[in-house]
Amino acid sequence: MADQSTRDAVVATADDLFYRRGIQTVGMDELRTAAGVSLKRLYSEFSSKDAIVQAVLERRTGIWQECVASRVDAATTPRDKLLAIYDYLVEWTADEEFRGCGFVNTFGEIGAVNDDVAAAVRAHKEGFAAYVTGLAVDAGLGPDVAEQLVLLAEGVQTMAAVTHDPRWADAARAAAATLIDAGLAPVA
Numbered sequence: 001m002a003d004q005s006t007r008d009a010v011v012a013t014a015d016d017l018f019y020r021r022g023i024q025t026v027g028m029d030e031l032r033t034a035a036g037v038s039l040k041r042l043y044s045e046f047s048s049k050d051a052i053v054q055a056v057l058e059r060r061t062g063i064w065q066e067c068v069a070s071r072v073d074a075a076t077t078p079r080d081k082l083l084a085i086y087d088y089l090v091e092w093t094a095d096e097e098f099r100g101c102g103f104v105n106t107f108g109e110i111g112a113v114n115d116d117v118a119a120a121v122r123a124h125k126e127g128f129a130a131y132v133t134g135l136a137v138d139a140g141l142g143p144d145v146a147e148q149l150v151l152l153a154e155g156v157q158t159m160a161a162v163t164h165d166p167r168w169a170d171a172a173r174a175a176a177a178t179l180i181d182a183g184l185a186p187v188a
Contacts (some may be wrong), residue, residue: 003045004045006037006045007027007045007046007055008041008044009035009036009037010031010032010037010045010052010055011033011036011052011055011056011059012059013031013034014026014031014053014055014056015056015059015060015102016054017030017031017034018102018106019052019097019099019102019105020097020099022105022109023049023053023106023109023110024109028042028049030177031052032146039053041098049119050114050115050116050117050184051091051181052108053106053114053117054116054117056102056106057102057103057106057117057121057124058066058120060102060103060124061107061124061127063104063182064124064128065131066127067088067092068084068085071084071085071088072084072085072135078135078138078139078140079139079180079181079184081135081138081139082132082135082136082139082149082176082180083084083173083176083177084152085132085135085149085176086152086153086169086172086173086176086188088133088167089153089157089169089172089173090169090170090173092158092169093156093160093161093166095167096165098160098161098166099161100157100158101154101158101160101161103121103124103125104121104157104158107121107123110122112158116138117120125154128150128153129146129147129150131148132146132150132153133146133150136149136183139180139184140183140184141180141183142183143182145179145180145183148179148184149176149179151181152172152176152179153172153176155172156169156171156172
C-alpha cells in the first residue's frame, strides 16, 4: 500500500504541476521535491517522465468521467442529462485554476512527438464522444446532433481557457439546448 500511496502522490503532484505550468517546464527533480519522494524512489515507481505523463492522463480520465457522470446521473430527463455536461463545464471553466483541457494541453506540448500520449488523448476524446452519443441516442437524437454537442463541449474548453472568460460555457449550454430541442422537435 505504501507503494500505491507514493505512486498516487507523485501522479497527483505531477498532474497539478503539469496542468499549471506545462510538462516540459517541470523537471524530475522539482517533481520529486514537490511530491516528497527521493529521485531514486521516483524512478523506482516510474521508468520515465513519459510514464508519469501516461499515469497523469489515466488519472485525468477518471476525474473527468467522475465529474461529468455525477452531474449526468443527478439529472432526471434525457434532455437534462445532456445539458448536465454543460452545467459541469459552466462550473469548471469558472474555477480560478482552469487552464483548459489537460488532454489538449498535453497533446499540444508532446503529442506530435509521443505516439503513446497521442493515443491516450485520442482514446479519451473518443470515449467522451461515445458517452455523449449514448446520451443523445437515449434522448432520441441522432448521431449528427451528438457530434455537434461534443464539438460544443470541446470548443468551450478552448475558448474559456484562451480568453480567461467562463461565459463561453453559458453560451455553449444555450447552444446545446437549442440543438437538443431542435433535434427533439416533431418534424412537420
